[in-house]
Amino acid sequence: xxxxxxxxxxxxxxxxxxxxxxxxxxxxxxxxxxxxxxxxxxxxxxxxxxxxxxxxxxxxxxxxxxxxxxxxxxxxxxxxxxxxxxxxxxxxxxxxxxxxxxxxxxxxxxxxxxxxxxxxxxxxxxxxxxxxxxxxxxxxxxxxxxxxxxxxxxxxxxxxxxxxxxxxxxxxxxxxxxxxxxxxxxxxxxxxxxxxxxxxxxxxxxxxxxxxxxxxxxxxxxxxxxxxxxxxxxxxxxxxxxxxxxxxxxxxxxxxxxxxxxxxxxxxxxxxxxxxxxxxxxxxxxxxxxxxxxxxxxxxxxxxxxxxxxxxxxxxxxxxxxxxxxxxxxxxxxx
Amino acid sequence: xxxxxxxxxxxxxxxxxxxxxxxxxxxxxxxxxxxxxxxxxxxxxxxxxxxxxxxxxxxxxxxxxxxxxxxxxxxxxxxxxxxxxxxxxxxxxxxxxxxxxxxxxxxxxxxxxxxxxxxxxxxxxxxxxxxxxxxxxxxxxxxxxxxxxxxxxxxxxxxxxxxxxxxxxxxxxxxxxxxxxxxxxxxxxxxxxxxxxxxxxxxxxxxxxxxx
Numbered sequence: 001x002x003x004x005x006x007x008x009x010x011x012x013x014x015x016x017x018x019x020x021x022x023x024x025x026x027x028x029x030x031x032x033x034x035x036x037x038x039x040x041x042x043x044x045x046x047x048x049x050x051x052x053x054x055x056x057x058x059x060x061x062x063x064x065x066x067x068x069x070x071x072x073x074x075x076x077x078x079x080x081x082x083x084x085x086x087x088x089x090x091x092x093x094x095x096x097x098x099x100x101x102x103x104x105x106x107x108x109x110x111x112x113x114x115x116x117x118x119x120x121x122x123x124x125x126x127x128x129x130x131x132x133x134x135x136x137x138x139x140x141x142x143x144x145x146x147x148x149x150x151x152x153x154x155x156x157x158x159x160x161x162x163x164x165x166x167x168x169x170x171x172x173x174x175x176x177x178x179x180x181x182x183x184x185x186x187x188x189x190x191x192x193x194x195x196x197x198x199x200x201x202x203x204x205x206x207x208x209x210x211x212x213x214x215x216x217x218x219x220x221x222x223x224x225x226x227x228x229x230x231x232x233x234x235x236x237x238x239x240x241x242x243x244x245x246x247x248x249x250x251x252x253x254x255x256x257x258x259x260x261x262x263x264x265x266x267x268x269x270x271x272x273x274x275x276x277x278x279x280x281x282x283x284x285x286x287x288x289x290x291x292x293x294x295x296x297x298x299x300x301x302x303x304x305x306x307x308x309x310x311x312x313x314x315x316x317x318x319x320x321x322x323x324x325x326x327x328x329x330x331x332x333x334x335x
Numbered sequence: 336x337x338x339x340x341x342x343x344x345x346x347x348x349x350x351x352x353x354x355x356x357x358x359x360x361x362x363x364x365x366x367x368x369x370x371x372x373x374x375x376x377x378x379x380x381x382x383x384x385x386x387x388x389x390x391x392x393x394x395x396x397x398x399x400x401x402x403x404x405x406x407x408x409x410x411x412x413x414x415x416x417x418x419x420x421x422x423x424x425x426x427x428x429x430x431x432x433x434x435x436x437x438x439x440x441x442x443x444x445x446x447x448x449x450x451x452x453x454x455x456x457x458x459x460x461x462x463x464x465x466x467x468x469x470x471x472x473x474x475x476x477x478x479x480x481x482x483x484x485x486x487x488x489x490x491x492x493x494x495x496x497x498x499x500x501x502x503x504x505x506x507x508x509x510x511x512x513x514x515x516x517x518x519x520x521x522x523x524x525x526x527x528x529x530x531x532x533x534x535x536x537x538x539x540x541x542x543x544x545x546x547x
Contacts, residue, residue, distance in 0.1 A: 020376060024368040046376050050383070119536075151457060151540035152409070205534040274545060276403065278395045302545035307403025308394045316545075320407050323542030327506060331475065331537040 003064050004056045004136060012052055016045035057311065059125075060167050062132035082108050083145050086135055089197070091161065093189025096181040102190065103131045103160030104198065105141055107148055109332070110157065117199045118157045119206040119329040121322070122190065126213030127170045131160035137311050138212075143318050152319075153326035157200050161190050163218065170244050173218035174255050177247025186218075187226050199335060205231050206330040210321055212236035212314040216282070217243075220257050220271060220289065227267030232328035234272035234321040236314050240285035258285070261292035272324045274302035276313045300324060338397050339389045347385055351378040407543045412456050415503035424449045424472040429479070431498040438486030444469060445503070446478040450538070457538035458506045461499060462531045463492075466514040470528045475537050477505055478528075510534050 001008050023038040030038075054060075061067050084107040092099040110118065123140065125133045134140040140158065147153040163182055164171045171182035191207070194200050201207075207230045209219035216238020223233035240258040242251045253259050271293065275286045286301070293299040302320055307313035336343050358371025387393075394400045421427055429445040437443075448459060449472050459477040464470060467482050479499065481487070499505050510531035513524035525531045 016376065017373065020372045021369055024365065024372055027368065042372075042376075046380065050380050147543075152542050154537045154539065203533070276399070278399055280392065280395065301547040303547065304403050304406055304545060306396060306398045308392065308396070308399035310393055310399065310403075312399075312402040316403055316405065316407055320543040320545045323539075323544075327508060327536050327539055327542060329536055330534050333533060 003052070003061060003067070004059060004132070006056070009049060009052045009056060012045060012049040016042065016049050019045050057137065058128050059130045059132040059136055060128040062130045062136070066130075066167065081112075082149060084108050084110070084141055084148070086141050086160070089193075091190060091193045093185045093193075095188045095192075096185035098165055098180060098182075098185045098189070100162040100165055100185075101131075102162065102193075103135055104194075105144055105158035105160065106198075107144065107155035107157065109148075109155035110199070113155075113332070114199075115334050116155075116332045117201045117335045118155055118332045119208070119326070120157050120159060120191075120194060120200045121208045121210050121325055121329070122159045122161065122186065124161070124163055124173065124186070124209065124211030124215030124218045126211075126215050127163070127172070128167065129213075129215075130167070131162060133212075133311075134160050138315055138318055140318065144322065147319055147322055147326075152323045154329070155332055156322075156326055156329070157194070157198055159190060159194060161186060163215070170214065172214055172242035172244050172246075172255070173222055174242060174244075174246045174250070179247070183222065183225070187222055187229055191229065201330060201333060203330060204229050207231060208325045208329050209233040210236070210325060211238065212317075213238065213282075213309065214242075217241070217257065220273070221255060221260075223269055223271070224257065224260050224264075224267065225254070227269050230269065231330075232270040232272070232325055234274070234325050235286065235289075236274050236317045236321055237276065237279055237282040237309055238273070238286065239282060240288050258288055258292060261289065261294075261297075266294050266297035268296035269298075270328045271297065271299045272302065272321055273299055274304075274317045274321060276304050276307040276309070278306040279309045279313070282309060338385075338400065339392060339395055341389075344382065344385050344389065347378060347382045351375065351382060354378060407545050409543055410541045412458060412504060412541045414455070415501070415505070417502045418452075418455075418504065421447050421451075423447055423452045426469055426472075426480075429502070431502055433494055433498060436491065437481065437495065438484050438488075438491045440482040440484050444480040446470060446472050446480065447503075448472055448474055448477055448538075450474050451477065451504070454538055455504075456540050458504045458541070459538045460508040460510070460535040461496075461505050462528060462535070463495065463509055463511045464528065465524065466512055468528075473528075473532055476532050476535055477503055506536075506539070508536060 019041045086103045091102045173182045175181045175183045209223050211219040216235035219233040220235045223230045241256045273286045275282045290299050290301050354375050361367040426446045428442045462476050462478045464480045465483050469480050511524040512531045
């Protein structure tokens with residue numbers, strides 16, 4: 001039974017209910033020690049049920065092994081014809097010194113057209129979260145399969161890296177002073193690994209970024225900081241600033257999207273900025289970004305009327321965002 | 336009552352306390368004991384959820400809790416005005432209204448890609464060629480050959496994209512190829528046609544779009 005299965009949550013709820021009823025039934029038939037044990041059981045099982053459901057929504061700990069620090073690396077079976085698949089690798093970064101699992105979506109054409117090199121999107125998760133939020137909660141593989149089959153997207157390799165080695169450390173894809181060097185890992189180590197191990201195109205014109213929530217900020221910030229590596233970025237409910245302390249105060253300057261757009265020359269790349277209109281923080285940040293964009297930077301905005309800061313919003317935004325990205329990335333080409 | 340409002344949180348808190356009091360008061364009755372404990376648990380979890388949601392605004396409204404309405408649409412690919420009168424792989428002179436203001440030496444030429452008519456649902460990216468050399472027809476790109484003069488710059492060519500998309504099935508993605516001469520101000524230009532094609536996306540069908 002996996003940690004993020006709805007059955008696991010249901011079983012825990014049933015255990016909590018059973019423990020509660022048992023406590024009520026046996027109250028006058030057992031001693032204090034028994035009562036204390038049952039009360040503890042009730043409290044723990046209720047907390048466990050709530051925690052499991054929260055974890056299911058965020059995929060902070062995608063497997064039982066992640067709870068004790070041994071991350072899962074399970075590869076999905078080979079897809080049917082016309083279906084891509086998600087393969088898991090451990091990507092060690094010599095520049096950042098970080099080593100983490102990474103999901104890789106390979107489109108169906110990756111195996112049927114061994115002569116081609118493909119464009120790439122690095123898709124970044126939120127905080128708290130994991131690449132499994134994309135694969136398990138947002139159904140990214142099926143989404144990409146559908147868009148590619150319909151011709152709305154070119155066959156594209158999508159990389160699903162972790163943004164942090166410690167689940168509860170929020171890096172916002174920056175190099176934290178005295179902490180994880182997430183920016184280096186994501187913009188240097190991951191691309192270098194992909195170029196070495198996958199048939200992907202090396203040119204910046206073929207590289208894009210996408211992300212929801214914290215990952216949305218990451219996508220915009222990394223693209224603006226590395227326009228020599230990425231040509232387009234899509235932010236789903238991202239913010240204009242990281243909302244953390246990086247350690248060198250750069251959250252107010254170089255790692256602040258609004259500050260960069262106000263004070264630095266804008267690079268010739270393209271941004272897609274989407275939000276739900278009732279998600280006030282992401283809406284205000286995104287609108288501010290859209291207002292600050294000047295040529296040669298371009299921005300496309302996308303709004304859903306309501307849905308908050310939730311998976312339902314990102315489920316609906318994924319296809320438009322990836323379609324847009326694909327229309328801004330260089331095509332698959334013979335190697 | 337708003338989902339993120341204090342009244343709802345206070346109401347849930349009051350109900351929790353009332354449940355605790357009632358359960359303790361009638362603790363000796365088994366049905367009350369069972370129901371009281373269960374309701375207490377549900378209310379406590381609910382209260383914690385409401386407080387967390389008020390702080391982080393995951394679901395800012397009752398509406399948001401019910402998901403989000405499907406507003407993404409796929410617009411149909413509309414045919415270009417000249418689609419019916421062109422042949423794939425040919426280079427045709429093109430004189431759309433307004434082309435006189437582009438400041439060109441000769442009539443613009445459009446090179447139709449060989450796959451243009453076999454993929455009627457796709458829109459093609461564009462290579463704008465300013466070298467005066469007519470490129471061979473290339474798969475997956477529509478080329479426009481413009482012969483620049485001293486008056487040609489980004490501003491004078493601003494209406495080219497709109498004119499192209501009226502007459503042909505093209506996207507708004509462009510690459511510009513210019514010769515070794517002086518650069519046209521405001522244009523990010525590449526040196527070779529092949530390089531331009533390599534930078535462009537393939538022809539795609541109309542994308543999912545959200546309101547902007």
